[in-house]
Amino acid sequence: MKFNFPPAPMTYSSKVLIVGTLLLTGGLFPLVMAKEAVIAQTTVAQSDNRADVQKLKVGKVTPATIEGDQKQSYVIPMEKGQYLELIVEQKNVDVIVTLFDPQGQQVLEMDYTGRSGELVLAIAERTGNYRLQVRRFEHDILRGDYRVRLVALKAASQNEQEKVSAYRKAHKAFLEGIALLKTGKPESLPQVLEKLKEALSNYQAIEQPSIVGMVLINMGDVYIALKDYPRALESYQQALALIKGEESLLAKLLLYREWERSIFLKEIRKRQVIFCNRR
Numbered sequence: 001m002k003f004n005f006p007p008a009p010m011t012y013s014s015k016v017l018i019v020g021t022l023l024l025t026g027g028l029f030p031l032v033m034a035k036e037a038v039i040a041q042t043t044v045a046q047s048d049n050r051a052d053v054q055k056l057k058v059g060k061v062t063p064a065t066i067e068g069d070q071k072q073s074y075v076i077p078m079e080k081g082q083y084l085e086l087i088v089e090q091k092n093v094d095v096i097v098t099l100f101d102p103q104g105q106q107v108l109e110m111d112y113t114g115r116s117g118e119l120v121l122a123i124a125e126r127t128g129n130y131r132l133q134v135r136r137f138e139h140d141i142l143r144g145d146y147r148v149r150l151v152a153l154k155a156a157s158q159n160e161q162e163k164v165s166a167y168r169k170a171h172k173a174f175l176e177g178i179a180l181l182k183t184g185k186p187e188s189l190p191q192v193l194e195k196l197k198e199a200l201s202n203y204q205a206i207e208q209p210s211i212v213g214m215v216l217i218n219m220g221d222v223y224i225a226l227k228d229y230p231r232a233l234e235s236y237q238q239a240l241a242l243i244k245g246e247e248s249l250l251a252k253l254l255l256y257r258e259w260e261r262s263i264f265l266k267e268i269r270k271r272q273v274i275f276c277n278r279r
Contacts, residue, residue: 056086056132056150066093066136067143074132074148078124083156083164086132086149088118093144094137102128110171119208121167123156163206170202174215186225193222213239 053073054062066072078084088097097118098109107122107130124130134146156164177195180188200215220235 053131056148058150058153061147061149063145063147064134065143065145066095066134068136069138071133071135073134076130076132076150076153078127078130078153080124080127081156082124083152083154083160084120084122084124084130085152086120087151088120088132088134089147089149090117091145091147093146095134095144095146096137098133098135100131100133102126102130104131108171117210119167119211121164121206123161123164166202166205170199170206170211173202174199177218181222189222189226193219193226196222209242213242216242 053075055075055077056062062074064072076084076086088095095118096109097120099107099120099122101107101124103126108120110118110120120132122130132148134148136142136144173195177192177199180192180195196215196219200212200219203212203215216235216239220232220239223229223232223235
């Protein structure tokens with residue numbers, strides 16, 4: 001059997017990979033789940049293509065189809081101090097989700113889990129109509145289906161305030177880690193790992209297994225780049241234990257990567273044994 005090995009390790013591309021796309025970047029396989037996630041920005045909302053802006057209701061699932069460069073919006077009336085939790089479930093298209101406050105200022109924007117679900121957590125800082133905007137990721141298929149599920153909209157408890165705080169800290173740490181990774185500097189990898197560990201602990205606190213799994217996979221990729229193969233495999237195995245059974249592109253991708261890496265590492269060990277026997 002012929003094995004195709006990656007180029008020599010410790011050479012990096014400056015590009016960040018998108019979930020669902022496997023690119024070989026000089027020995028490091030970053031499976032990055034955030035194309036963009038910006039919190040508390042001052043970006044003003046852009047106009048939408050669709051005139052029929054829908055109002056979301058707690059417990060109701062709103063299905064939709066999106067295509068091309070459409071921007072579809074949903075109104076969420078909120079009072080100051082209310083806790084918001086919603087999920088955009090992506091069936092066969094990858095979308096970017098943005099939340100705007102009543103003044104049209106961007107609260108957060110994210111696309112963290114490819115075609116799995118996008119989790120949005122927030123606490124209203126002012127009273128009024130918040131707006132959720134959904135748009136298709138430009139490199140994904142031209143047309144697809146998704147649905148929006150408003151899980152909770154209520155006065156924020158202490159526990160929910162802590163949950164949103166952990167959510168924000170996790171995003172911040174993850175983005176800082178990815179920013180370091182994008183520099184392409186091998187010496188930054190230990191710092192990347194520390195940021196991912198910080199993100200991991202905060203995501204675990206809000207009990208989101210799919211997102212925790214994605215962070216673990218990224219940690220595994222960094223361990224591979226650092227040639228710490230036992231910890232890399234441990235990270236991948238922990239991730240798979242979290243997402244096995246999910247009918248998502250993420251699950252299939254991780255299973256493939258586990259198989260691919262197991263073959264790669266077995267071949268490395270075999271070559272090491274042969275080399276040692278020849279000495």
